Amino acid sequence: MGATSALAAITVGRLPQRFPVAARWLVFAGAMAAVALVMPHVPSLAGVAVCFALVGVAVGASVVTIFTIGADAAPAGRLATTMTLLSSGIIIGQGIAVALVGGLADAAGAMAALTAVAVPSALGLVLAAVHLVLVRGRREPAPGTAVASAPEE
Structure with a gap:
């Protein structure tokens, strides 16, 4: 998962x-949610490994995409703060998820832990859909570029 995530992030x-x-x-986010829903029902360890590789691609691409959105939305002079907040959110979220899903796996087994992955994946899909609705109708800048605001009349 880490290797495919890194490869996707780079590309x-x-x-x-x-x-x-x-x-x-x-x-x-849709790909991540789809694989997360399928993963608990995959009958073999090799199939689960393929699912993790696919989730890695979706995670790496999503993280870079979200950081791009954050960079484009950052107020002037606040890019470092925005990137720090996004990075910290990943670290804190990862820590909380590992603790919760690890406890769930210990208490209810691997199937419950694999199923639990679908919840944050679905939440990511919902957030992506909300973001798309919010930017629809506005001209979205190309990644890494800013759009000048219209002059006031």
Whole structure:
């Protein structure tokens, strides 16, 4: 999962600009949620390993996409603060998730832990959809660029 996540994170910047970041987030979050829903029902260890590799691609691409959205939305002079908040959110979220899902796996088994992965994956999909709705109608900047505001009349 780590290797495919890193590979996706490195290559997501090469996606065409006509594939806007809001749509990217929705696609990658959707892929993550779909695999998370299927994973508990995969009958073999090899199948679960393939699922983890696919989730890694979706996670890596989603993280880079979310950081791009954060960078584009950061107020002038606050890019470092925005990136720090996003990075800290990942670390805190990962810690909480590991503690909760680890406890769940210990108490209820691996199937429950695999099923629990679907919850945050579905939440990510919902957030991506909300973001897409919010940016629809506005011209979305290409990744890494800012859009100048219209002059006041």
